[in-house]
Amino acid sequence: MTVRIGVVTFPGSLDDVDARRAVRIAGAEPVALWHASHDLDGVDALILPGGFSYGDYLRAGAIAALAPIMRDVKDAAAKGMPVLGICNGFQMLVEAHLLPGGLIRNAHQQFIRRDQRLRVENTSTAWTSDFADGQEIVIPLKNADGGYVASDDELDRLEGEGLVAFRYIGVNPNGSLRDIAGLTNPAGNVVGLMPHPEHAVEPGFGPSTAAAMRSGVDGLSFFSSAIAAVVGAAA
Template structure:
């Protein structure tokens, strides 16, 4: 089967086209979905892309979390569908309470853009099975509201339950608690992270590596992981 992965466009989405391209390069069929719809069009997985949905008014991701299609996203996630939130999409997931905590303005109050080293902390999710726990990867990061926060009780729970999916290495670029770059839910089907894996999927367009400039393709593993999860579930 060919996996169908939906990418939801919200007013202000910037990276929906990049996410669709990454899905295509990984070997799946990208399906464009609209925030005002209630139809997921029989997709097998979902991506909430980066950008500035609704201009980041109120709080980043807060208005998008109330968009009509998010009712279907929540229902699909509860039934086990793989859902990935990238940057603004991660903000939507925490605002929709599909992941714990919240995301606030970077500690240094500045927008940041860098190729960010990450450590994979949980390789047992629908979006990380192509990696190994402890593996170091490099994924582009670009955000202004990427500081992860939560209560002390919540932090203890997510650390104790292994819900940290990715952690920043080398530098904490936005002041996130415990260097948290991404989270998973308890079932491993919902993952959110601030860096942008869709910008590291093709040689010549990704982060620099010791081998060559712009040759990094670590982001491809996110999408091949989801394909494997979908195909495995259908088998």
């Protein structure tokens, strides 16, 4: 079967084209979706991409979380459709209450960009099944409002229920509590993370020196995992 993965474009999205390219490289059909529409075009999975939706006015992702298409995204997520929020998309997911907690200004108050080491903490989600438990990966990171926060009780719940999907290792780039880089919902179909897997799906793109971002394909498993989840659910 041909798996169709929709990528929603919002005003200020920067990485929607990159996300569609990653979907295509992974072997699925990318479908461009528009924030003002209520039509998901029959897709099998959804990606909310990175960028600065609505200029990040009010709070990052807060206005986008109220966009017309988000009502349909919420309905699809409730029915089990795989949904991935990347960076600004992660911010949308927490603002839409599809994932808990919040994302605030980086602890050092500066935009950061770096190749970031992560540890995969949960491989039972629709977007992480092609990873190994505890696998260490390197994914490009670029954000200004990436500090994950939640109450102590909420953090304990996330840890206890295994809902931390990714954790920063080596360096905590933005002050996220408990080094949390990404989360999953209890059903495992909704995942959000700050680093950008769509920028790590092809060898040979970008600098590869010790002083700059390296080329890599660690991000490809996000998209291949989603394809496998859709195919498995249809079998």
